[in-house]
Amino acid sequence: MRFSLYRYDPESSEAPHQQAYVLDDLSPDDMLLDALLRLREIDETLGFRRSCGEGVCGSDAMNINGRNGLACITRLGELTEPVVIRPLPGMPVIRDLVVDMGNFHHQYQRVEPWLQADAPPPDREQAQTPDERERLDGLTECILCGCCSAACPSYWWNPERFLGPAALLQAARFIEDSRDTATAARLEQLDDAYKLFRCHTIMNCSDVCPKGLNPTEAIGRIRRRMLGRHV
């Protein structure tokens, strides 16, 4: 199978380029991460991140044949050749497929992604009704892989001012949580021409999310909350 991988070494004078590789004895059921690990046996200078290998940690997000995804859950049989692998778009490249996610994590931090409640913590769990818990479905499963924000043109153009779909999905996760009492402050904090309203509903984010989440819909829920409509 033929591969074309983005290569960049900041310590080399060589310009960034695509490098061709060929691997034999692959099965269509092998994952792209399996192929990358084999390529690294051939070329130990190849840089990429990975950890769990099961679509849980989110660390091996990359651009695969023009679409952001996780190498560990992308079957080779689904890919056309040559398989063109590039780093996540819109994020500074540190080396090869490794990008600097500092701004992405900073935007995540800005939505204060932790439960804020006026009352002191209970001795045991803080109960929710099944309906209240259901409102968090589709929001708590995010693995912060960055595929969505790295597919969003608004985030590419304003990465410091627009929070991006991943951070906004997390904002929605706490706004929707019945146990969180900071809802009004959270909504006020997001009511800004850039932080939230740079989203133009292009939906690239929801198209690429490897967990099947829908950041566009989550952003819509925040907007409707701002308008005072409970959805």
Ligand code: SF4
């Ligand atoms: S919403 Fe999906 S694509 Fe975006 S960071 Fe979370 S898991 Fe990744």
Ligand code: SF4
């Ligand atoms: S819907 Fe909004 S957040 Fe998602 S890709 Fe489009 S502009 Fe970005």
Ligand code: FES
């Ligand atoms: S290696 Fe953890 S999500 Fe792919």
